Amino acid sequence: MFAYVIRRILATIPVMAIVALFVFSLLYIAPGDPAAVIAGDQATPDDVERIRASLGLDRPYLVRFGAWVFDIIRGDLGVSIFTNLPVSLMIKQRIEPTLSLMLVTLILAISIAVPMGVVAAWKVGTWIDRAVMGFAVLGFSVPVFVVGYLLAYVFALQLDWLPVQGYTSISQGFGPWIENLILPAIALGSVYIALIARITRATMLEVLQQDYIRTARAKGAGQRSILFLHALKNAAVPIVTVIGIGIALLIGGAVVTESVFAIPGLGRLTVDAILRRDYPVIQGVILLFSFVYVLVNLGIDLLYTLFDPRIRY
Amino acid sequence: MALLEVENLQTHFRAADGINRAVDGLNFHVNARETVAIVGESGCGKSVTAMSILRLIPEPPGKIAGAIRFDGRDLLTLSDREMRAIRGNEISMIFQEPMTSLNPVLTVGKQIGETLRLHQGMSSNQAEARAVEMLKLVGIPEPERRVREYPHQLSGGMRQRVMIAIALACNPKLLIADEPTTALDVTIQAQILDLMRDLKNTVGAAIVIITHDLGVVAEVAERVIVMYAGRKVEEAAVEKLFRNPRHPYTQGLLGSMPKLGSSLSGEETRLQEIPGLVPSLKRKIDGCVFASRCSYATDLCRTISPALEEKAEGHIAACHYAIKEAVAA
Amino acid sequence: MASASVLSPGDVTPGSVKAAAPLPDIMPPVKARKGLWGYMYRNPAIAIGGTIVLAMILMAIFAPFLGTVDPTALAPARRTREPSAQYWFGTDMLGRDVYSRVVYGARVSLIVGFAVAFFSSVAGLTIGLISGFIRWADNIIMRIMDGLMSIPSILLAIALMALTRGSVGNVILAITVAEIPRVSRLVRGVVLSLREQPYVDAAIASGTRTPVIIWRHILPNTIAPMTVQATYVCASAMIVESILSFIGAGTPPIIPSWGNIMAEGRALWQVKPYIVFFPALFLSVTVLAVNLLGDGLRDALDPRMAKRI
Numbered sequence: 001m002f003a004y005v006i007r008r009i010l011a012t013i014p015v016m017a018i019v020a021l022f023v024f025s026l027l028y029i030a031p032g033d034p035a036a037v038i039a040g041d042q043a044t045p046d047d048v049e050r051i052r053a054s055l056g057l058d059r060p061y062l063v064r065f066g067a068w069v070f071d072i073i074r075g076d077l078g079v080s081i082f083t084n085l086p087v088s089l090m091i092k093q094r095i096e097p098t099l100s101l102m103l104v105t106l107i108l109a110i111s112i113a114v115p116m117g118v119v120a121a122w123k124v125g126t127w128i129d130r131a132v133m134g135f136a137v138l139g140f141s142v143p144v145f146v147v148g149y150l151l152a153y154v155f156a157l158q159l160d161w162l163p164v165q166g167y168t169s170i171s172q173g174f175g176p177w178i179e180n181l182i183l184p185a186i187a188l189g190s191v192y193i194a195l196i197a198r199i200t201r202a203t204m205l206e207v208l209q210q211d212y213i214r215t216a217r218a219k220g221a222g223q224r225s226i227l228f229l230h231a232l233k234n235a236a237v238p239i240v241t242v243i244g245i246g247i248a249l250l251i252g253g254a255v256v257t258e259s260v261f262a263i264p265g266l267g268r269l270t271v272d273a274i275l276r277r278d279y280p281v282i283q284g285v286i287l288l289f290s291f292v293y294v295l296v297n298l299g300i301d302l303l304y305t306l307f308d309p310r311i312r313y
Numbered sequence: 314m315a316l317l318e319v320e321n322l323q324t325h326f327r328a329a330d331g332i333n334r335a336v337d338g339l340n341f342h343v344n345a346r347e348t349v350a351i352v353g354e355s356g357c358g359k360s361v362t363a364m365s366i367l368r369l370i371p372e373p374p375g376k377i378a379g380a381i382r383f384d385g386r387d388l389l390t391l392s393d394r395e396m397r398a399i400r401g402n403e404i405s406m407i408f409q410e411p412m413t414s415l416n417p418v419l420t421v422g423k424q425i426g427e428t429l430r431l432h433q434g435m436s437s438n439q440a441e442a443r444a445v446e447m448l449k450l451v452g453i454p455e456p457e458r459r460v461r462e463y464p465h466q467l468s469g470g471m472r473q474r475v476m477i478a479i480a481l482a483c484n485p486k487l488l489i490a491d492e493p494t495t496a497l498d499v500t501i502q503a504q505i506l507d508l509m510r511d512l513k514n515t516v517g518a519a520i521v522i523i524t525h526d527l528g529v530v531a532e533v534a535e536r537v538i539v540m541y542a543g544r545k546v547e548e549a550a551v552e553k554l555f556r557n558p559r560h561p562y563t564q565g566l567l568g569s570m571p572k573l574g575s576s577l578s579g580e581e582t583r584l585q586e587i588p589g590l591v592p593s594l595k596r597k598i599d600g601c602v603f604a605s606r607c608s609y610a611t612d613l614c615r616t617i618s619p620a621l622e623e624k625a626e627g628h629i630a631a632c633h634y635a636i637k638e639a640v641a642a
Numbered sequence: 643m644a645s646a647s648v649l650s651p652g653d654v655t656p657g658s659v660k661a662a663a664p665l666p667d668i669m670p671p672v673k674a675r676k677g678l679w680g681y682m683y684r685n686p687a688i689a690i691g692g693t694i695v696l697a698m699i700l701m702a703i704f705a706p707f708l709g710t711v712d713p714t715a716l717a718p719a720r721r722t723r724e725p726s727a728q729y730w731f732g733t734d735m736l737g738r739d740v741y742s743r744v745v746y747g748a749r750v751s752l753i754v755g756f757a758v759a760f761f762s763s764v765a766g767l768t769i770g771l772i773s774g775f776i777r778w779a780d781n782i783i784m785r786i787m788d789g790l791m792s793i794p795s796i797l798l799a800i801a802l803m804a805l806t807r808g809s810v811g812n813v814i815l816a817i818t819v820a821e822i823p824r825v826s827r828l829v830r831g832v833v834l835s836l837r838e839q840p841y842v843d844a845a846i847a848s849g850t851r852t853p854v855i856i857w858r859h860i861l862p863n864t865i866a867p868m869t870v871q872a873t874y875v876c877a878s879a880m881i882v883e884s885i886l887s888f889i890g891a892g893t894p895p896i897i898p899s900w901g902n903i904m905a906e907g908r909a910l911w912q913v914k915p916y917i918v919f920f921p922a923l924f925l926s927v928t929v930l931a932v933n934l935l936g937d938g939l940r941d942a943l944d945p946r947m948a949k950r951i
Contacts, residue, residue: 018789026801125373137937141930143881145888145904146922149911157912164912211413217369218408219401219428219479233418252796256885270797271889274804282804290793309463310417323668329684331672338665378668613659620660633659 005302012298019290020072023283024065027055039277054081055279077284082276087284090269097167098265101188101257102250104181109189109196110243116193117200117239118227121208124201132197139194144253148187148260155183165262180263188257191249199242203235210234236307244300251289314385315342316519317366317487321379324358324365328374331595335361337543339379340621343487348513348520350534350551352527352566356591358543359523363489366521367406368396383487402432405480409492411472415464421448421475422460428482447478450515451508470501477508484516491523506533527566531555539563542602543594545621549628559630561607562587601632609634687938694931698924702748710742713898724916731920734906743898744920750810750899751880751925755932757814758879759872762821767868769822770829771856774837784830787823795820799882803891810893813886817879828871832864866943873936877929884925900925 035052036043043051056064071078077087120132156164162183168176207213208231216230258267266285273281304311324336336358343349351359364370365377368388381388383404388396400406405428408414416424425447426440435443441460448456451474464472473493480488490509494502510533513520522533530537530551537554539547539562547560558564565587589606592598601619604610613633621631625638682689701708716736725732731740773783790798795817802816836842836859845855886892887901888908895902900921907917 014785015788015792018786019792022789022793023801026805137930137933138926141877141881141933142926143884143888143922143929145885146918146926149915149918149922153911153915211408211410212416214369215408215414215476215479216416216427217400218367218406220397220399220431221401221427222397230416230419234416248794251794252885255796255800256889259889270800274800274889274891277804279804282801286793286797286801289797293794294792308418310465323665325669327669327672329672332667332669334665338662376668378666617659618662620662622660631662 012294015294023287024068078280080278080281082278087280094266094269097263098254101184105185105189108185109192113193113196114200117197118204120201121204122227136194136198139190144187145256145260147190148257151183151187167263184257184261188253192246195246200239203238204231207231207234237304240300244297247293247296316345317343318382323378324361326375334594335543339545341538343519343521346519348534349536350530351523351538351540352530353540357540359540360491363491363523367400401428402483403485404487405485407476407480407490407493410496411469411476415472417464420461420463425479425482428479432483447482451478469497473505481512481516485518488518489521542591547630553628559624559635560632561609562603685938685942687934691931691934698748698928702752705745708745710745711739713742713746732916734917740917740920743903744924747898747900747903754814754883755876755880758817759876761818762825762875763868763872765822766825767829769826773830774833787826790823800891803886808894813883813892817882821875829864832867833860836860836863870936870940877932880929
């Protein structure tokens with residue numbers, strides 16, 4: 001068991017190294033002179049040279065990569081071209097809203113989507129099932145920012161139940177914090193809910209066909225016990241896997257959601273950085289998000305034994 | 314009054330291309346403490362009959378009609394809650410595949426204990442203690458250790474023993490065993506059949522055993538019901554049926570069974586087979602359901618469906634041409 | 643031994659036999675639906691999705707003939723008009739006709755969707771085949787794909803766009819790069835499972851050359867899952883395009899795309915929500931239709947696959 005955990009952790013190192021190499025190499029892969037693109041159309045040759053130097057593009061590729069990786073390991077993500085602040089500091093300032101948004105979305109999405117999928121599988125073929133599946137396809141089809149605007153228009157502008165935009169730190173109290181996060185979390189969660197509900201339904205349908213479910217029914221077990229004790233535990237591994245993979249959707253969606261709801265988080269930082277072509281910031285944020293993603297999925301892998309006694313390491 | 318009376322049972326399933334009349338107009342009864350076998354080829358509706366008795370048929374796409382009286386109550390009129398109180402408690406069931414019929418993520422003890430907690434209101438400690446006793450009863454060594462194990466840690470024979478323990482935990486009046494030994498090795502088969510017979514006497518349950526294996530029938534059953542294409546075609550006490558089968562289908566079934574030692578005695582060793590296939594149950598069949606495969610079938614058979622008639626005392630068959638003996642009225 | 647002697651001789655007549663009581667129907671009969679309508683009834687997702695997608699394609703092709711005006715024509719005097727008989731979807735803050743922009747915008751969204759689906763399928767197929775057939779390459783390729791898949795695809799596309807000038811071609815390229823790992827993994831999975839099949843073993847054993855095996859046995863079997871996957875990729879590409887445009891990293895603002903129209907309507911969304919509403923509606927309906935088509939194809943082409951995706 002312990003050896004397995006160590007092996008799994010070590011196995012993520014090459015993945016992270018490839019992520020780092022890729023994020024770093026983007027500058028070189030991109031067609032044209034990256035320094036010129038970053039500097040923009042109105043830049044003077046001096047500006048371009050300054051950017052080239054600050055990105056280290058004047059140095060050989062491998063030298064630059066080595067130095068960059070060494071810096072990352074020390075926690076130094078470079079300096080913003082635009083603000084001249086260390087990227088790690090900028091990330092630190094912006095991390096709380098994003099973390100809050102993702103956490104609330106995660107809890108909200110799982111607690112809505114799993115029961116939705118379970119009920120759809122139980123009532124397969126009925127209008128309840130069709131409604132859940134219809135909602136799921138809709139969730140995949142409407143872009144996050146459209147959902148966001150729709151929610152804000154109805155619940156904030158028209159009904160005035162919740163604030164239109166903004167973020168309040170949790171240090172100001174739970175009430176104002178959650179109030180500002182409900183609409184963004186629903187908007188961000190729409191795709192995620194669709195994804196989890198769909199996989200839950202599909203897995204549950206398969207599990208409910210199994211012989212041991214028939215055994216449970218023959219024992220006189222109630223519907224709730226069959227669904228949630230006998231079936232859901234067997235369906236847990238695929239569902240949890242998709243929850244982990246789906247974090248990628250949350251990360252991508254957060255970038256957009258934060259723009260719609262004016263939440264000063266990492267997503268906004270990314271969008272601002274793109275508009276200013278502030279490449280070190282973009283690199284830093286992508287690297288951070290990707291590492292978090294890899295680590296979350298590593299954690300989920302290690303959790304499998306909790307759900308299925310047949311999985312042994 | 315019989316323990317179980319099945320009257321005009323019809324179980325149909327709706328499919329995209331028609332209605333599958335899996336069981337169509339089945340009548341039979343089971344007395345208390347009796348062992349009845351239902352025999353037939355796969356697809357003849359015997360498993361569906363078993364599932365219908367416990368109302369385990371999903372509705373829709375299925376639908377059950379007729380009457381299933383158990384201890385005088387028609388199970389088809391009960392509410393879901395009342396039905397749940399009967400399942401696993403008064404009527405319990407053992408299934409064909411011990412490998413897949415146990416829940417892989419719950420311990421053996423939990424799965425035996427669940428029935429006890431559901432129907433006898435035991436606490437989980439009491440249920441576990443009783444689960445250990447049940448494991449001992451079905452002959453599993455080291456029950457204290459096994460009770461905490463998961464199904465994948467047990468062999469096929471042991472799993473079927475666990476299934477029997479689950480089924481008998483609440484001392485049911487009726488045990489339905491659907492092909493309980495088919496998936497097991499021959500040596501294990503015999504052990505499981507012995508175990509069922511012993512426990513039947515200890516618990517005092519009636520058994521309905523569903524099988525395609527006439528060897529199993531001969532070993533355990535007192536009375537046999539032969540099913541074909543969703544209907545009963547013959548019924549008799551086990552010796553009568555084996556000695557004197559009246560329906561051409563039953564004759565075919567017995568003829569297709571290898572006899573031990575037949576090659577030594579110089580008898581004709583070639584096994585008979587029943588030509589043709591079971592007809593599709595999605596079409597309504599005019600006349601006798603077996604006519605399409607029966608070598609004696611006449612135009613009469615193809616137009617008029619034979620009723621079940623008592624051809625000899627306690628011996629019922631549905632064939633126009635079956636020999637009738639004078640039945641003492 | 644049972645024999646025919648058990649049956650009685652033929653003194654049985656229709657009058658003397660006892661007929662079984664007829665059995666009632668307990669369910670209403672199943673209606674048979676045949677022909678095109680029957681197909682559409684059984685596969686409503688393909689019918690509905692396909693019709694809408696076709697309608698959108700026709701709209702994009704015949705945009706100039708659908709009562710549109712020049713979608714880029716500025717008219718500052720007629721800014722932010724509400725929807726009316728003259729301006730069906732209103733005008734934006736530069737006085738451009740939103741209806742015309744939405745109709746023309748279908749071109750960009752559809753081109754991006756289809757192009758990404760096509761290019762990522764071709765690239766994914768190539769990489770997947772190499773990975774499935776060449777053992778040493780498989781390890782390297784799959785590690786790279788794992789790495790790429792750990793970067794959330796929208797972020798990857800954003801990063802690529804941040805380094806290039808906004809153009810439809812670059813948007814297609816960026817989204818394609820982000821989608822390739824998924825398609826490659828799918829193809830590789832299919833190849834690896836097919837390689838276990840006895841008929842492929844037999845072909846290898848009888849000395850058939852690899853290209854022939856690929857052409858005869860592997861490619862035909864990848865078509866169904868690839869088609870379904872391509873449909874989903876198309877839907878997701880249209881969404882990513884709109885997101886890229888929306889945050890200002892997509893197609894240049896001069897070209898009307900649904901994402902761009904919404905990006906421009908953003909500043910005014912609280913007071914003039916219709917500028918965002920109409921492109922959002924068209925985009926959502928189109929993506930919905932493509933997704934429905936994908937679900938329908940998946941169920942129709944391979945029922946077993948329905949469980950996996």
